[in-house]
Amino acid sequence: MTNTVTAVKIDVNGQATIVELQADGQGVGKAFREALDCRNFDVVRLAPGLDMWIDDEGLFTDNPEVNRVATRIARSYGLRWQPYVGTVVFASSDQEGETGSLSEDQVAALVNTADFGGLLVLDASRDAANGTGVVA
Numbered sequence: 828m829t830n831t832v833t834a835v836k837i838d839v840n841g842q843a844t845i846v847e848l849q850a851d852g853q854g855v856g857k858a859f860r861e862a863l864d865c866r867n868f869d870v871v872r873l874a875p876g877l878d879m880w881i882d883d884e885g886l887f888t889d890n891p892e893v894n895r896v897a898t899r900i901a902r903s904y905g906l907r908w909q910p911y912v913g914t915v916v917f918a919s920s921d922q923e924g925e926t927g928s929l930s931e932d933q934v935a936a937l938v939n940t941a942d943f944g945g946l947l948v949l950d951a952s953r954d955a956a957n958g959t960g961v962v963a
Contacts (some may be wrong), residue, residue, distance in 0.1 A: 833928035834918040835937040836862055839892040844940035845934060846916070855918075855926055862916050871911075873904040874952030876919045877933065878926070885913040899945030900937075904952075917951070 832848040832855050848858035859868050865882035871908050879901060885891055891912040898910045909942055919927045929937070929951070936951035 830852050831928070832858070832915050832918055832926055833934065834862070834939075835929060836914060836916045836943050837894065837937070838914045839894045839912075841894075841896040841941050841944055843896075843938045845938070848916075848918070859916060863914055865913070865958055871901060871906065872920075873901060873906070877904075877952045878918055878920050879911070880916040880918065881911055882913045885911075888913075896941050896945035900940060900948055900951075903948040906927075 830850050832850065834846050836844045836846045837846075846862055848862065849854045851857055856868075859880050860866065863880065863882050865884065866884040868880055869883040871879040871881060879897060879899075884932055892893065893912055894911045894915055897915040901907075901911055918935075919929045919933060921927055933951045936949035940947065940949050940951070
């Protein structure tokens with residue numbers, strides 16, 4: 828893994844920000860905690876090469892806020908059973924599950940999806956070049 832991972836953070840207002848997560852000797856866990864402003868985090872595998880990192884305790888806060896853009900993105904990849912709350916961070920991963928940087932196309936797809944408020948979800952999976960570019 829490289830020392831820096833390019834990712835996209837989307838807050839509860841739908842604002843997308845490109846972030847550079849700095850890896851330390853143990854990976855990017857500390858950087859995910861800082862970006863998500865949380866103690867514990869979890870990953871939701873959306874598609875090959877596309878992971879959404881979430882606050883694992885986000886639903887248990889006093890006032891959880893649904894991240895509508897993140898929820899719409901997850902639902903477009905078939906994850907329809909729950910809303911996602913709080914800020915989320917999207918990153919890529921390889922076949923072994925190691926976290927890596929998003930490609931320029933993935934970054935553009937996620938930022939543009941956020942700009943549309945998640946109403947139009949552009950495919951940000953690693954295999955997006957093989958499809959139409961729009962997910963359900």
